[in-house]
Amino acid sequence: MLTDGTSHSALLADYAASVSRREFAHSLYWVLGQRIVARRDDSPSDDEPPPDTVLTRQIETIDNDRALHLIPGSGLLVP
Amino acid sequence: MTAPAKVVVIGNVGDPHAAAVLDRVPSDLRPLLIDAEKLPTCQYCLRDGLLTVSEANGREVEIAPGNTARGWIRRLAPPDWQRGLVVESHDAAVKTAWLTLLTSVLRLCGVHWLSSVDELVIAENKLVQYAAASRVGVRVPPTVVTNDHELARTTLAGDILLKPLGPGHFFDGEEPYVVFATVARLDGPELRSLAAAPFIAQRRLIPRSHLRVITVDRDVWAAELSAANRPPDWRADPTAHRSFKTIAPPLDVAGGALAVAKELRLGYTSQDWILADDGPYLLDVNPAGQWLFLPPHVSDSVTAALASWLLTGQHG
16 A cells, blocks of 8 residues: 555556557567668778678677577576 | 596687687697587586586596686577577477586586676676666666656656667567667657566766776776767667777776676676766676677787686786
């Protein structure tokens, strides 16, 4: 019970009623996720990485910082 | 003849970070490089804390309590080792069994780890990192995790940056997606989508520069990236990956980075900081993150320090 007499369960019920199902349809993963596409460059200069390494680099940037790859849903949390 | 390994690296031969460190370890110390992908290719036996491994090339080594081996955990398995696995499938059970064996070795065989697997697991959680930073007096951006977007707005009182609490990337079929830290538009869909998966909401701070700060034991190095004309998450800009410059870390950053690493019981960290007009803030701790993309002065020093710790327990 809160100090104004409102119960937690009532608050939660109010909250659940106020949230539309639409808000559960798309997680922020879909909203913010950027599909990584290899850049196509027919004439890479010495300063440019060759095609496809951009893809590799951006994925590795994420992967290289994660030692354990605790991917929910894979069932492979470190035992 | 089986001989004790004095250096153990948990990682993959295809990982340049593991390879760079192992290149500096003399072969007469019989370094063992192993992970959940390589283990099935070896003949092995684990009994009473003694692990013997016969590699495909015929070399036989052992690790056991009392052998005074030192170890560094880079990765338990290659990045794509778990990709596409279905929960509770046969393949998931098999790979979980290999991980269970590997983590048993990490916990039972008496290796002195630079960072233990359990501390790595704990420290991967950003909220745990922020709590540790707070305990040692290091500032982090005001942060909240909530599924109520109005609460996020009122709590943070300003522009909001959203970043994953869970993984930073995912696959839709074969298509890879990366989730960068992103500024939430007040009239956009971002804040209204907080309900389906928990994300970190932070007050957006305007950086003058980004820092990557590396700690090995009690030493620290840093490289700086100008924030001018960069997205809030520098990783989204491919040119940023090659644009860091070596700097002497500001004293409060160096001290803070070492204090956070110690609080998290991590012998190695790769940390992301920003320098704002009112001083430095810690954004993220990568307990086994990369360093080879940094300028040679930093990357070579870090590689040397890791190898030195493995060889002697000291560095420099």
